[in-house]
Amino acid sequence: MEKSLLSDILQLEKTARELETSAPQREEWVRLAANFAHRFIDRLPEEPAYRAAPPPGGFRDLPPPEKGRDLREALDFLQEQLLSSGLNPASGGHLGYIPGGGLYTTALGDYLAAVTNAYAGISFAGPGAVRLENSLLRWMGDMLGYPQTALGNLASGGSIANLIAITTAREAQNISCGDIPRSVIYLTKQAHHSIQKALNIAGLREAQLRYLPMDEQFRMSPQALRKHILEDQKAGLRPFLLVAAAGTTDTGAVDPLDELADISQEHGLWFHLDAAYGGFFMLVDELRPLFKGIERTDSITIDPHKGLFLAYGLGAVLVKNVKAMHQAHRYKANYMQDAVKTDLALWDPAELSPELTKHFRGLRLWLSLQLNGLERFKAALKEKQLLARYFHHKIRELGFETGPEPPLSVALYRYIPHKGDANAFNRRLLKELHRDGRIFVSSTLLDGVFWLRFAVLSFRTHLQQVNTFLDMVVRAKTLVLNSWKNDISS
């Protein structure tokens, strides 16, 4: 028995040890993967941003084999199944939704994070990793005008960041189950849908939601906020949370933060700011006045996988009241409840977010900032904002109706035909633009009006892509107008 146990172990060890990749094998895999990546990047300028058709042979699976496959076979599968259909988010022609990009340095950071498998959840295990992540949060906090005592969390994206902030707000304001139906939350219809999701997940579904009116630039009205708070107080309700935006997804609107901060302060509201898309535009000196008052908020969501062009998988939340954040996410009863930590680098991400074990996602940001330097990010962000203004101006010259002058890098436009339903016309126009696919754009509805959106935020989008798109619009408009005239007159 003893003997067969040992021989079984030794027998299994042979195959189990093959999980440790040999040096020559590692070299070959890195070379093949890097070649794949280089070819992908080099071909981006010629590739369309969008392909509506499925892969030539249709979609299929590649089940895990009993014995490992050749990497070439796996890469061929990825090329055919992942990259030959749908939207290409790495393309400079991606001007839909809020574009990402995927800085190459993100991949390097992820590679090193995965190889070292550094533990970024608890500083006892990974003091270096936790310090590095907290120093990045402090850097963002500085930019946003937050005090040194503020901290936050590097989450997977803005949705989780919003969830952490809203859970923290609930905790800081001491809202328990019984209080929820009389607790009031103020926002606008332009709030990102992840706010609604977060409220539901945080158990606040039964709270009172006040959707406030907006001005003609889709910014929250402070007068309406004040009025509603007073009414709600009079009715015996409890105003507790304000959610505003710095860069709405639809139009890039930045709410009047300073005035909203006055009102929140006056009435003791928690002021959460969703700056997932717009926050990093604060790196552009000329745009900073738009964000006046941002330092007076209680929590901020800001996405490096948007405004710093990183690959998907990094959204941050900054919170001033770290104790409340800890209260909402702690996992040991009374753990350090009263201990004010003087060295903030020691706060553990695991006690400030829902996650315990997590990807060391700070490394991708740290490496991207170190290797590129801030100058490039500032130039790129400013360039994107100017490109949106350029587009806004040019599309007007082409006879299109436009939305507000873009405050950041989103512009709205639509064509009004002489006859017929404008919404239907612009739906057709969008379909035609998708059929072309060189540049990808998306659309939205504002008060029932169908608008085409133009959103620049890929670091690969420059004047050339914008001009290509303007050509595409002219061509698509002509095509749609031809069939439109026939349809209308028949």
Ligand SMILES: *Cc1c(COP(=O)(O)O)cnc(C)c1O
């Ligand atoms: C993108 C976005 C979010 C959600 O962030 P994810 O990273 O996609 O989860 C939230 N708010 C705004 C304003 C956004 O643009």
